[in-house]
Amino acid sequence: MDPSLSALIRQLDLEQLEVNLFRGESRHLGSPRVFGGQVISQALVAAERTVDGRLPHSLHAYFLLPGDVTAPIVYQVDRIRDGRSFSARRVQAIQHGRPILSMIASFQKPEPGLEHAASMPEVPPPEALASYSELVERWLADAGPVPPQTAEAMRTPGAIEFRPIEPQNPLRRVHGEPRQAAWFRAVDRLPDDPHLHRCILAYASDSTLAGAPLRPHGRSWWQPSMIVASLDHALWFHRQARVDEWLLYAMDSPSAQSARGLARGLVFDRSGLLVASVAQEILMRDTGPARSA
Incomplete structure (x- = not known):
């Protein structure tokens, strides 16, 4: 493994x-x-x-x-x-x-009941997208001089693979809509233990969310002037899912104010079934000189 x-x-x-x-x-x-x-x-x-x-x-x-x-x-x-x-x-x-x-x-x-679910957005399949490791090398090459600790942190291999739908270089951010999406899965096959898959889904749900409220302001958690931290985290499990198979994480941010941004996420399996919902408030404090956003 x-x-x-x-x-x-x-x-x-x-x-x-x-x-x-x-x-x-x-x-x-x-x-x-x-x-x-x-x-x-x-x-x-x-x-x-x-x-x-x-x-x-x-x-x-x-x-x-x-x-x-x-x-x-x-x-x-x-x-x-x-x-x-x-x-x-x-x-x-x-x-x-x-x-x-x-x-x-x-x-x-466990008990039966009425069911409905939101529809998965139409996005390219994960096989058509660049891997995160490929993107990191492009981003570092495009960013010019980068502090060694930043490059090391970005290159550190993780247990979860992410493939962004519309990737933005976090070292050279531009303004965009307050939404993003990415496919993700564990980097290797997992045992058939639903408890383990739930807990790893919870682990992955805290990744990438901060990007949605930062996008409209052209900011990134990698900027030295930014203090970015999760303040709270809510997760609802709707249906069982395998985290070693591709899941789509669709995120948006309806509001940012008082140095806090709200991020929401929906997690779908490959068939389009909604398996989890996420909400998080994020501290996004810019300690640098005031800039128009």
Whole structure:
């Protein structure tokens, strides 16, 4: 198996310290801060390990502090409720004695019901698009001198492959519409474990969202003057999906104000079925000289 994906699977296999108490490790992805999607997915793992016979249908998380990539994260689960159909769990992710993330996840006993779903937008297939690694080399060549740490971070192989529909060079951003889309999948085949696929989908859902609210302003998270960070994250699981097969992530941003931008995302499988919805508010603070956007 691909080393990056194997490392992610090991990260999601949390160590149980005590009843309702788990510990996870982080992987360095080119930043001293822990990737938010990692904390969300590990918190979901912790919550799922305290629930039997019910599937997660939603989670709502707040990022409280930047995570330290060099230190383990302890996940404390509070069993808020176990009803006849639904269960609720609160998870605190703790480092150095302080919560870095607080999340509530809701679980439901499987049952039939009425169904409808949004339609997938028409986009080119992933096979017709350049890979992210190919795009990175083009972007670096086009950008001129780039700090070595930035180039290293952009080239760091990940467990998830993304293929943007209309790629923009994050080192030379231009103004555009507040929307974007990308195909994504795990870089290698995964075991047939729905729990693992859900948690890796949660991991991937925190990627690329910030681009949508930044696009209308010609900004990028790679710009030295920009402070970009996830403030919160909501995810709804509608249907089961395999994350080692291509999924389409269609994103838009209806508003930005007060140094915050709202991003929304819909995740479709290759057949066009809606499998998940995402919403996130993003800090997008420009610390450089004032510029018209």
